[in-house]
Amino acid sequence: MHKRVTFRHPLLPYLLVLPQLAITFVFFLWPASQALYYSVLRQDPFGLKTKFVGLQNFERLFSDPTYLNSFDVTIVFSLSVTLSGMALGLLFAVMADRVVKGAATYKTLLIWPYAVAPAVAGVLWWFLFNPTIGILAYALRSLGYDWNHAVSGTDALILVIVASTWKQVSYNFLFFLAGLQAIPKSLIEAAAIDGAGPARRFWTIVFPLLSPTTFFLLVVNMVYAFFETFGVVHATTSGGPGQATTILVYKVFNDGFIGLNLGSSAAQSVILMVIVISLTMIQFRFIERRVQY
Amino acid sequence: MSLRHTLLAAVAAVAMTGLAASAQAKTEITWWHAMGGELGKKVEEIAANFNKSQDQYELKAIYKGNYTETMTAAIAAFRAGQQPDIVQVFEVGTATMMAAKGAVYPVYKLMNDSGLKWDPNAFLPAVVGYYTDTDGNMLSMPFNSSTPVLYYNKDAFEKAGLDPNSPPKTWQELAADSKKIIDSGAATCGFTTGWQSWVQIENFSAWHNIPIGTKSNGFGGLDTQLTINSPLDVRHIGDMAAWQKDGIFKYGGRRSDSAPLFYSGECAMYMNSSGSYAGVKGNAKFAFGVGMLPYYDDVKGAPQNSIIGGATLWVLQGHDKAEYKGVAAFFNYLSSPEVQADWHQFSGYLPITQAAYELTKKQGFYEKNPGTDVAVKQITLNKPTENSKGLRFGNFVQIRDIINEELENIWAGKKSAKQGLDDAVKRGNELLRQFEADNS
Numbered sequence: 001m002h003k004r005v006t007f008r009h010p011l012l013p014y015l016l017v018l019p020q021l022a023i024t025f026v027f028f029l030w031p032a033s034q035a036l037y038y039s040v041l042r043q044d045p046f047g048l049k050t051k052f053v054g055l056q057n058f059e060r061l062f063s064d065p066t067y068l069n070s071f072d073v074t075i076v077f078s079l080s081v082t083l084s085g086m087a088l089g090l091l092f093a094v095m096a097d098r099v100v101k102g103a104a105t106y107k108t109l110l111i112w113p114y115a116v117a118p119a120v121a122g123v124l125w126w127f128l129f130n131p132t133i134g135i136l137a138y139a140l141r142s143l144g145y146d147w148n149h150a151v152s153g154t155d156a157l158i159l160v161i162v163a164s165t166w167k168q169v170s171y172n173f174l175f176f177l178a179g180l181q182a183i184p185k186s187l188i189e190a191a192a193i194d195g196a197g198p199a200r201r202f203w204t205i206v207f208p209l210l211s212p213t214t215f216f217l218l219v220v221n222m223v224y225a226f227f228e229t230f231g232v233v234h235a236t237t238s239g240g241p242g243q244a245t246t247i248l249v250y251k252v253f254n255d256g257f258i259g260l261n262l263g264s265s266a267a268q269s270v271i272l273m274v275i276v277i278s279l280t281m282i283q284f285r286f287i288e289r290r291v292q293y
Numbered sequence: 294m295s296l297r298h299t300l301l302a303a304v305a306a307v308a309m310t311g312l313a314a315s316a317q318a319k320t321e322i323t324w325w326h327a328m329g330g331e332l333g334k335k336v337e338e339i340a341a342n343f344n345k346s347q348d349q350y351e352l353k354a355i356y357k358g359n360y361t362e363t364m365t366a367a368i369a370a371f372r373a374g375q376q377p378d379i380v381q382v383f384e385v386g387t388a389t390m391m392a393a394k395g396a397v398y399p400v401y402k403l404m405n406d407s408g409l410k411w412d413p414n415a416f417l418p419a420v421v422g423y424y425t426d427t428d429g430n431m432l433s434m435p436f437n438s439s440t441p442v443l444y445y446n447k448d449a450f451e452k453a454g455l456d457p458n459s460p461p462k463t464w465q466e467l468a469a470d471s472k473k474i475i476d477s478g479a480a481t482c483g484f485t486t487g488w489q490s491w492v493q494i495e496n497f498s499a500w501h502n503i504p505i506g507t508k509s510n511g512f513g514g515l516d517t518q519l520t521i522n523s524p525l526d527v528r529h530i531g532d533m534a535a536w537q538k539d540g541i542f543k544y545g546g547r548r549s550d551s552a553p554l555f556y557s558g559e560c561a562m563y564m565n566s567s568g569s570y571a572g573v574k575g576n577a578k579f580a581f582g583v584g585m586l587p588y589y590d591d592v593k594g595a596p597q598n599s600i601i602g603g604a605t606l607w608v609l610q611g612h613d614k615a616e617y618k619g620v621a622a623f624f625n626y627l628s629s630p631e632v633q634a635d636w637h638q639f640s641g642y643l644p645i646t647q648a649a650y651e652l653t654k655k656q657g658f659y660e661k662n663p664g665t666d667v668a669v670k671q672i673t674l675n676k677p678t679e680n681s682k683g684l685r686f687g688n689f690v691q692i693r694d695i696i697n698e699e700l701e702n703i704w705a706g707k708k709s710a711k712q713g714l715d716d717a718v719k720r721g722n723e724l725l726r727q728f729e730a731d732n733s
Contacts, residue, residue, distance in 0.1 A: 042731050046393040047372045049731070066720070132545070132553040150546035151705050238547055239694070241701035258361050259691040260368065260389060261727075 032273060038266035045260040057267035066243055067251070067268075074247045077161060078225035085165045086217055089172025090210075094202070096173070097180045107177070114170035118231030125163035126236045129155075149237065153244025156237045160245050163236060164229045172217055179213035180206065211291045219283055226276050230254075248272050319351040322619045323377035326354055327363040327604065328437070335639055343626050350619035360386075360604060361690070367609065371396055376609040378620050381436060383604045384423060385689040388511065390607050391432060392687065392732045398608040398617065400624065401430040407621035415628070415646045419598055419672040423683030424605050427512060433605035434624050437642040439568035440599045440668050441492040443587065447580040449561040452479035460562075460584030464532065467587045471541040471561070480561040483541035487549040487565035490696040491602055492586075494521050497529055499681035500586055502594035506725075511685040515729040519686075519721045521696070522714035525592065531710035534703050544704045547697050552576070566602060567668035570641040583664030585671050597681045598674045603642060634658075643668055687728025692721040 007013050039057055043050045061067045096106050113121070128136045129149060137147040149156040183206060191201045207214075230253040233239060239246035239254065249272060256265025328336045333356050340354040357363040360383040367380040382390055390397055404411045413421070413431055424433045447457035453474040461467035471483025486492050498505045504520050511517040536542040543560055545551025549572075555563035556576040563573075564586065573581060588595040608620055626632060633649030636642065638658050644650045650669055653659065659666040675681075686692060699717040702708040708716070 042727075044392065044731050045368050045389055046396040048393060048395055051731075130553065132557050132559060150544055150550065151701070153705065238697075240547060240697060241705060242698050242707065254694070255691065257365055259688060259694075260365070261688065261691065 035266045035269045035273070038262055039270045040263075041266075042263045045262070053263070057263045058271070061264065061267060061271070066246075069243055070246045070248055070251055073157070073243070073245065074226070074249075077157065077164075077229075077245075077247050078222065080161045081164045081168065081225040081229070082218065082221040084161070085168040085221055086172050086214070088165070088169045089217070090176050090214075092169065092173045093176035093180055094206075096177060110173050111170045113167055114174075116167060118164075118167060118228065119235040121167045122160075122163050122232040122235030125159060125166070129159050149241075151241055153241055156241055156245050160229070160233055160236055163232045164225065167232070168221060168224055172221070175213050175217055176210065179210045183209050208292060215283070215288060215291045218287070219280055222279055222283070223276060226272065226279075248275075319349060320615045320619050322350055322352045322379070322616055322623065324352060324354045324379040324381075324606070324623075325357045325363055325367055325377045326381040327357060327360045327383075328381070329356060329359070332437075332640055335636065339627070339632065339636070342632075343623055346626060347622065350622060352619070352623055371609060371611075374611070376611055378612055378616055379606050379608055379623075381604045382433070382607050384438075384602050384683075385693065387424060387433070387605075388685045388687040388689060388728070391426075391685070392515075392728075396610055397432070398610050399426075399430065399432045400434050400606075400608060401432070403608055403617055404621055404624065407618050409618075409621050409625055411621075411625060415648060417643070417645060417647060417650070417669075417673065419677050420601055420643060420645050422677050423601055433607045434627070435605050435645045436603070436627070437568070437636075437640065438601040438603040438605075438645065439566040439642050440601050440672050441488070441496050441564055441586060442567050442667050442671065443562060443564050443584040444555065444569075444573050445562045445582050445584060446480065446555070446558065446577070447582050449474055449479040449558065449579070453477040453561075457580070457582065460582060461587055462585070463590045464529070464587045465590065467562070468532075468536060468541055471536070472539075474561045475540055480558060481540065482543040482554065482560040483536070484562035484564065485543050485545045485551040485554045485560040486563070487545075487551050487569070488602070489544075489547070489700055490693045492564050493529070493533065493700075494526065494696060495684060496586065496599050498523075498526065499598065499600045499683075500588055500596050501525060501592050502597040502678055502680050504680045505684050506686060509679040510683065511687075512679075512682065515687065515725075515732060517686065517725060519692075519718045519725070521721075522711070522718045525589070527711050527714055529589070530700070530703060530714060534706075534710055537704060544701075567643065567665075568603070568641050570665060583667045585667060596674060598677055599671045600681060600683050601643065601672060638665075641665065643672065686721075686725060687732065688724040692724055695720045695724070 040052060040054055041050055042053050042057070092110055096103065096110065099106055116124070126134075128134050129147065131137050131148045131150065134147075140147040147155055149159045187205055187209075188201055191205055196204070227249055229247065230250040233245055233247060233250040234253065237245045239250055248268065252265050252268045252272060255261045255268065259265075324340065326333075326336055336354050336356075340352045343352050344350070355377070357366045360381075363380065364382050364386050367376060367382075370376045401413065416431070416435070420435050420438050421431055423438075424435060425431055443460055445460045450457040450460075450470075453470075454477065455470055455473060461470045467484065474480050474483060495505055498521065503523055503525055504510060506517045506519045506521075508514045508517040533542050537544065543551075543554060545554045545560075549565060549569065551560075551563070552565070552569070552572065554560040555573070556578075558579065567583075570583070585596070586599060606624075608617070628646055630646065630648040630652045633644050633646055634652040634656070637644040637649060637653060638656075644653060654666075677683075696717050699708070699713040699720075702716075703710055703713040
């Protein structure tokens with residue numbers, strides 16, 4: 001027999017999920033439908049003249065080689081931010097998990113960067129890497145590398161990746177640490193008694209048991225890299241030099257809020273939305289299967 | 294007393310108190326601005342002084358973030374029917390504001406409707422010309438305007454055996470001086486520039502009296518096209534790319550990101566806004582001087598006059614007459630010589646009226662602060678022509694991004710000067726066509 005929760009009043013369950021539905025509607029469905037609506041329009045900034053143009057905004061984007069180029073930039077950027085952010089978060093979590101003395105202090109310090117606003121994080125790294133006054137640029141020069149993110153696209157891309165990753169490491173750290181602490185110590189001790197070294201213990205026991213956390217973070221970090229990084233780019237490179245750091249979400253922000261080109265910006269955000277939804281679906285369909293809860 | 298009399302008296306009394314109340318209630322005017330820091334405090338001061346100068350209107354100055362944030366906020370507010378009376382908009386937003394007929398209240402109309410005394414000829418043509426329609430009518434009220442000048446390190450000039458009181462006048466001299474400076478070890482780089490599109494393309498063209506775009510730089514209509522790939526532009530950008538290889542020129546990034554190159558003494562010369570004077574003065578640990586922008590002396594008609602940047606005050610539609618009267622009264626107050634001269638001397642922005650310039654001169658300000666008059670002299674050097682009146686292109690914020698991108702491709706050696714500027718024109722024209730389609 002099925003075990004079923006029953007409510008005394010038929011409307012009560014709906015009432016209980018209502019707040020959640022309301023939030024989804026206000027913060028996702030409504031803005032998303034607005035984006036869809038504006039993506040088929042051309043409108044002047046003041047909203048005085050509106051024209052329906054069908055798919056023209058999309059056609060224009062896909063015939064623009066610079067827009068297609070920003071796909072490449074976005075892929076490199078997002079993969080780098082996600083992978084390096086998660087790898088560093090995991091590394092720090094494993095290290096901090098082993099610390100006995102002053103553990104709280106280490107943890108607090110590692111969590112700090114998360115409280116920094118993206119734009120501030122950007123400016124901070126911009127200063128450190130500033131070719132004229134930055135201490136890191138100075139150090140690199142003494143090592144024989146002439147760092148200049150104003151001219152070199154590679155340097156600029158590294159700069160925004162470092163700044164965006166740095167901000168996200170704390171978040172990853174926090175979740176990995178919690179995940180590590182949930183792994184029963186007895187399992188690890190048993191493996192140690194059987195003669196498995198630290199590396200073996202990590203890869204055969206800890207890492208698989210962390211997979212739910214890892215999977216969750218993969219989704220969250222992808223979304224972060226795709227959607228929330230325009231502040232860093234805006235504060236550091238403005239998408240330059242050339243278009244070396246123009247990631248898709250920065251172009252949405254720049255064309256819409258700076259350039260006041262609403263139709264194109266809306267079309268771009270629809271494209272971005274489709275990409276992220278399909279990426280998340282792929283992740284849930286193919287990667288989640290290998291996750292052991 | 295009969296009942297009728299009592300009633301009449303009561304009505305009269307109520308009417309009297311009503312009148313008294315309306316005389317006391319001040320009409321409120323809102324002004325959204327983009328001046329942060331010290332400049333923001335000065336704006337507050339101007340508003341407070343205006344409020345003290347009369348008792349009919351109460352002006353509220355509200356800081357709304359940087360230029361783009363302020364403009365976006367005002368537009369969003371307009372769409373929601375909550376717009377301020379006055380909004381400060383930067384010069385590249387001019388075409389957008391102008392095209393929004395029905396949203397803006399042109400200043401010349403406002404002043405005429407208000408019945409207040411006002412003389413459009415009192416303003417400096419080089420400043421106001423940027424913001425007039427084809428018939429010469431003022432559309433917005435100039436507030437903070439600046440123009441690029443050449444800052445140079447006098448100590449480095451002296452060390453290189455150059456005369457510290459004569460900055461280079463031409464590009465040829467500038468290149469030669471830079472070489473001497475680098476060879477003598479006085480600095481490792483000759484010059485750098487801020488706001489490269491504004492200084493090295495837009496002002497460069499005006500200064501050499503060549504067009505930036507067709508249709509009188511866009512003043513004549515929306516069907517304008519960019520012409521910044523002219524032979525002279527290609528020559529100049531090509532020269533800069535070549536100078537970059539020799540260390541004569543060093544690129545320091547967009548906006549004013551190149552400032553540290555000059556402050557640290559790495560580059561001996563720096564081209565940027567006259568409004569950067571206070572910043573240079575505060576940061577340079579060496580004696581510095583101010584000169585005019587260099588020109589190519591083999592180009593006929595150079596130097597012409599430079600054009601401005603900065604922002605103006607636009608009046609938005611949708612308020613009642615009494616408020617607009619207050620706005621007109623404020624604009625009259627703002628353009629008075631005393632207020633203008635004070636603002637000019639405090640901020641380094643250009644005076645907008647001839648009278649304010651004369652007053653500043655009379656007060657001996659330019660003698661005490663040498664170099665602060667170079668900007669005024671430069672924009673008034675000649676009567677502005679079609680090419681040097683300013684520019685008016687739609688979507689220009691994005692077009693500037695494109696110019697930045699293509700120039701950076703040139704500095705990185707990815708494209709030749711010709712190729713980069715051709716691409717900038719091609720991509721820029723596409724945005725101009727979009728703007729034309731959206732606004733016709």
